[in-house]
Amino acid sequence: MDEALLAELDRRLADADAALTTLYPGDRGVRQPIHTVYVPADRFTSGTVGEWAEQARAVLGEHGRSAEELATVLDLPAGHAVEVFDRVHAKLEREPIEDLRIDFEDGYGNRPDEQEDKAAVSAGQALAELINAGAAPPYHGLRIKSLEAPSRRRGVQTLTLFVSELAEAGALTVGFVITLAKVTSVDQISAMVVVLDAVEQTNGVASGSLKFEIQVETPQAILGSDGATPLPAMIRAGAGRVTGLHYGTYDYSASLGIAAAYQSMEHPVADHAKDVMQLAAAGTGVFVCDGSTNVLPIGSREQVHAAWRLHQRLVRRSLERGIYQGWDMHPAQLPSRYVATYLFYREGLATAAARLRAYVEGGDSGYLDEPATAAALAGFVLRGLECGALDTAELDKLIGVDTAGLARLARRPLRS
Template sequence: MSGWQPIHTVYVPADRFTAATVTTWGQEALDLLHKHLPSADELASVFDVPLDLARDVHPRVVAKLTDEPIEDVRIDFEDGYGNRPGQEDGHVAAAVAAVQALHDAGALPRRWGLRVKSFADDEERSERTLRLFLESFESLPPGFTVTFPKVLEESYVPRFSSLLGSLGSELTFELQVEDPRTLPFLRPGLDPRLAAAHFGVFDYTASLGLPPHEQRLDHPACDHARNLMQTAFSTTSVELSDGSLAASPASDAASDVHALWVRHARLVRHSLSNGFYQGWDMHPSHLVSRFATVYAFHLTTYSSYRERVDAWEAQSQVAGVMDEPATIKTLAAALRRADSALGSR
């Protein structure tokens, strides 16, 4: 990976992914914002932030949705796509054409890739789709990765890594933690190609027998799994990402759109406060609440963190604060993360 971590990953079923996907998502999100969140006043009310902060956040969200609505995208050949044995090859070809068109237009997200089928479901299909896709490019655009879902056995990891190695020496992958059986073999050095671990909330909670209304990112069982992921990879460069909210506005009425944003923002804040700075977005409406929440999160503490780091470097002290070296290291990392999230290309 490049060292830059995206704020989010957008998952689009392969049969719906086209060269217009990025533009369409951005425009739909902008339309929702202009209609239901036209000013800082509404943003302050819906997202429960101070008006001064909302005045900073609102134009940033507008600019982001205009300039780069999607930072990372996965063309999904797994759960979002389903089993289509007679159609998948054709959708692979269409996806290749769409990616190439986006790249040629300078509109391909900075990170992008596929989610293939799990080895637990159809190893042969997983390999075929990946091979067909990669071998269709004369030159693979930068930023590519592949998501490997439902890693139920440790043996899947070296097998998938070996497959990637046969297709390109620099290829990396991210595994999904979607089952308790994955947690015991997460550790530093699991595989040199492993670049990220993404949490899959719905399969994970279903595997525990949780009822549907409890299959949510802020359930204590999910907090436990994410903490084990953090512990396993704390000494590595493996990126961590949270999962998704499988919901969209019930209608175009302001009350329904606002309700969705409030619900999604609460989950994003929960992820951020627990050290997961990336998550999945499944609908254009999620882009508004994602960026608004992430920007507010970083801006709320930016000045105070900067003051404390500067004071430490000047060998002075902020009134009422006694920072330890470990805290300063964490503050500096938070500032770098904020700069990345709030900045531009």
């Protein structure tokens, strides 16, 4: 091949090569939580996480008293019922909440400034207490009101007060994240970056350390007036601070005129929005998170079981579509979240492990797996390991590859 031609190709494609590397850096090498728990700011205290865990264990003890009973209620395969039941109980003891969001938006509402100021300070202090005691979920933060004109000053004020409390207590961690609600324009993302720059400077926090999620719950976030989706531009405008795109089930559905009875995570408008979100986030290292169901496992035994079955099905549906995170709004949703998630990984382990082992060792699994599929298989196993559905001893036995080897297969940095 003519070296001059190759040099010309390098010159012509230099900008495209640089853009591909910059815009699509791949996996960030950090754990994605399987859910985000929302707690209204006025109900949050340093005891909230423990209370959620206690309530989740209580409802499971009352309505899913044994592996056999839970298997009947949630139609668990006999071969996985006991192991899922035991692992869910262990999870509710060890790490009941993976990601906590203290809500100053819809879950809190519009209140006098003096009242929200006090709530922001109080909630910030309570979270700092949890963090410094080593009792906070690995991911934690707050949701602020949108940067639309009516709520802009209020959202920024709450953020400033909250972060100041954490910074003063030495409790700003790498797991801290902010959710920006009801985003409608790329300009709001650019403005958020300006806000975070100022908050960091005021509190003596390292530049670029504050991260945020974009809540996708308006039509304008999915389709701009020019007929294109603004989500890729929003991610770019975040200047490396955007960590997630979170779907808002009910605001988005309502804004498209969907009747309340049909607003759901599985409505066609929801699937379309999340498809766009997945496309926009692919290769960027930005996580995609599904929304919530507002059907709560409360009331009679029959009502709890029905709500669990619905939640389990919706969680499984998201997992099968490659969306590995969703919202939980009530402690009684934790059992069905973990049951659905653990069963997903337990059921898929044997086949995924066999295919990975054959890929690594050059054997025959009955599948002709290419590198991209091997990366997906390794990613599946790593996610199961991180949430507690799987353990390293199983992986050593079934695959013969350690966590570092799985990370390399998954084309990602080692995860924390």
